[in-house]
Amino acid sequence: MEDIYPLTPMQKLMLLHTLSSPDSDVLIDQFRCTLCGSMNIPAFQAAWHRVVRRHTIFRTLFLWEGLHEPVQVVRQEATLPWEFYDLRGMPESDQETIVSRSQQERQNQGFILTQAPLMQVTLFQLSDHRFELIWTFHHLIADGWCHSLVLQEVFQSYGASARGVALDETPTVPYLSYIAWLQQRDHEEARAFWREYLAGFTEPTLAIPNSQIRMRNTAGFREYQTALTPEDTQQIGRSTRGHQVTLTCLLQAAWSFVLARHTQKNDIVSGSTVSGRPLDLPGVESMIGMLINNIPIRVRVDRDRPVAMWLREQQQKQLEMREYEYMPLGDILQCSTIKRGSPLFESLVVVENYPVGQLAQQQDAGFRIENIRDNLKTGYPITIVAIPGAELQFRVLYHEELFSVPDIRQLAEDLLTMLRTLAKGEAETVGEAIACIPARTELLRFPFPATEQKALPALRLSPSTDTERTIEAVLGEYLQLEAIACDEHFFDLGCTSLLLVEIHARLQKELSRTFPLVDMFTYPTIEALARHLTPASMAEKPSKVASASNRGQMQREAMNRQRQLMLKKK
CATH class of the missing domain: 3.30.559.10 (Chloramphenicol acetyltransferase-like domain)
Incomplete structure (x- = not known):
């Protein structure tokens, strides 16, 4: 080791x-x-x-x-x-x-x-x-x-x-x-930023009923591809330089305007994938590891605001956000006022600005690279991926349980129309820009029932101990369910990894004890988790307790090494 x-x-x-x-x-x-x-x-x-x-x-x-x-x-x-x-x-x-x-x-x-x-x-x-x-x-x-x-x-x-x-x-x-850098961040300051940034936002922009349950079938994801012409792409480049904004900012604005048009909302939150590579970490540009993060982008639609001024303001907000974009989405969610059990966003915008093809061809290796492909997947109902180049290309990933092919095709076309409008300066105000596409509220009107209660077994296993009743009460509060059978799987009920992080923190408080977050995933029913958390269950595993003690010592030694590393950097 x-x-x-x-x-x-x-x-x-x-x-x-x-x-x-x-x-x-x-x-x-x-x-x-x-x-x-x-x-x-x-x-x-x-x-x-x-x-x-x-x-x-x-x-x-x-x-x-x-x-x-x-x-x-x-x-x-x-x-x-x-x-x-x-x-x-x-x-x-x-x-x-x-x-x-x-x-x-x-x-x-x-x-x-x-x-x-x-x-x-x-x-x-x-x-x-x-x-x-x-x-x-x-x-x-x-x-x-x-x-x-x-x-x-x-x-x-x-x-x-x-x-x-x-x-x-x-x-x-x-x-x-990178881990040492993360540990030096002022997390309270970051939480204060995100609390202020998300204050008053209480309902997801795309309120898709049971979206996480419907997306359990990962094979249901499909992809639609489209692109702008070289002329339109060049116009977007001139526009971003003229407005002094990034392509990411322009694309996020265009997608937010499309959502505003079709949902008839003026407070929009969608997601954005950021590189997560801090400017003040030496050598981070060449570091190999998992650094990206998904963060919320909030857009308040002021329809009377001049487009040019509004775009510069959005760019400034995103620059201010860079200092806190390391904050994990689970912690950001806890800083929000969104109703419990709801996601902050259900659409994601990604700009792939790492040109692998050109990079590989620059190497004096004796061969060239062609036909680059990946298996990009996300856990969101709809993801917009922009790929810069001579023609700005788009990949729209979506789940067929939630969107039809005609709907996705229309949303993609509306996005391109909005980008052309913003790039060519055809609208003076935000309201005029949004009005460039017809309002089609039926695109984002989901026809399936708002709730899908799974039939309980004939002999329902009801909570019978204080621990089971406490777990049921907390789960019911977050999932908005009145009763939960003890043998129902948390994820079948609609839990997500992010939501279980919140539930885990609440359960530790209600049960007046600490236990590993991973237990929520290892024992994903009320019955299994309650049995695991009883003193008798813990006493039956001396070998694991001893193992944990040994590994705990290893962790403490590792922390000492990290502290020495940070002291040297200072």
């Missing part, structure tokens, strides 16, 4: 999601591309192994059993699972069938979180000068911003080796540096 330290808040949520939904592949990321040119396969494999040796996050595993808080452990060594298949001579259709099947199997297989590394690389040779690369990893150890960083290092390493040039051995910035 090389090191041990706690998880970031985002990692903790991801771990909890994995534990609560072991069959879900939503956190299994895959990057696939075609490589064209000559390749020294052993040297290419060695370049990937070098990346694992250099970055601690690729030698990291996760432990949680018997611990009050989960930890991540860095091994001194870890062997990258590598597979190579020579498919030369096969018909192209057979090659694609084999590659796609292997990709799906790898995604379905997932990873054992207690084993490192949580990544795997598969290379298929299709012809003498054509290869298909699939890089699979768990979202716990890396995010989309790492695609270009890892590929850059792999190609640079491979190119240097092929030319017989000495490799760059500049030390990497370990993920621990």
Whole structure:
């Protein structure tokens, strides 16, 4: 073992999601591309192994059993699972069938979180000068911003080796540096910011009944693609420079206006994915790890406000927010006045400003990269992904249980219309901009019932102890249910990982005891959790208590190392 330290808040949520939904592949990321040119396969494999040796996050595993808080452990060594298949001579259709099947199997297989590394690389040779690369990893150890960083290092390493040039051995910035940075933040100041930012917002913009229950089937996600013309894309570039706003700010404004038009609301909150890479952390731009975060963007629609002035004000608000965007969404949710059990937002906006294709082609590696694909998935009913380029492209991810294809197509077209209107300056006021698209409230009017009560079994298992009754009361308050059977699964009732974080904090207060958050996911019924929390249950597990004690000592030693690290930085 090389090191041990706690998880970031985002990692903790991801771990909890994995534990609560072991069959879900939503956190299994895959990057696939075609490589064209000559390749020294052993040297290419060695370049990937070098990346694992250099970055601690690729030698990291996760432990949680018997611990009050989960930890991540860095091994001194870890062997990258590598597979190579020579498919030369096969018909192209057979090659694609084999590659796609292997990709799906790898995604379905997932990873054992207690084993490192949580990544795997598969290379298929299709012809003498054509290869298909699939890089699979768990979202716990890396995010989309790492695609270009890892590929850059792999190609640079491979190119240097092929030319017989000495490799760059500049030390990497370990993920621990980010965790130490997080621990130095003023979290009370951040909570005060988010409380003020979200004050008075009480109802989600998209009030989708039982959206989390309906999205339990991750196979129900679909994707719609569209794009702006090169001329419109160039106009947007001129507009953002003229207004001194970012593409993210303009896109968030356009999507908020679309929501305002169709929901007839003037207080809009949607989500935004941020890189989570703080400007004051040295070397963070090259750090490999899970740093992204999803945060709420609140837009108050003042229809009489001049568009140019309104956009600059929104940009200023987003700049002020940067100092606090590290705050995990679960904590932000607790700072809000949204009614319990409701999400802060149900739509997400993402700008992918990491051009992997151009980056890879700049490397003197002897081949070029083509046909880049990923398996982007989110846990939100609708996600807007913008991909900058000569033509600004859009991927709209949505769940078919909640949106129809015609509705998504119309929403996407309305978004493009709004972007053109803002970019061309065709509206002087916010109200005129919003009026550029017809009001279609039926697009976001969900036809299914507001509540879906699951029929209780004939012999309903009712709470019979004080602990069970307390758990039922807290769950009922957050889920707005009058009665809950003791054997009903928390997630079948409509709980989410974020909501269980809130419920866990409340239960500790009501029960006057502390217990690990992971217990909410390991024992996801009233009966199981109550039995686990009884003194007799705890006494029956001396080995785990001893194990927890040993690991607790390891955690304390790790904290001492972190403190020494922070003192050196000061």
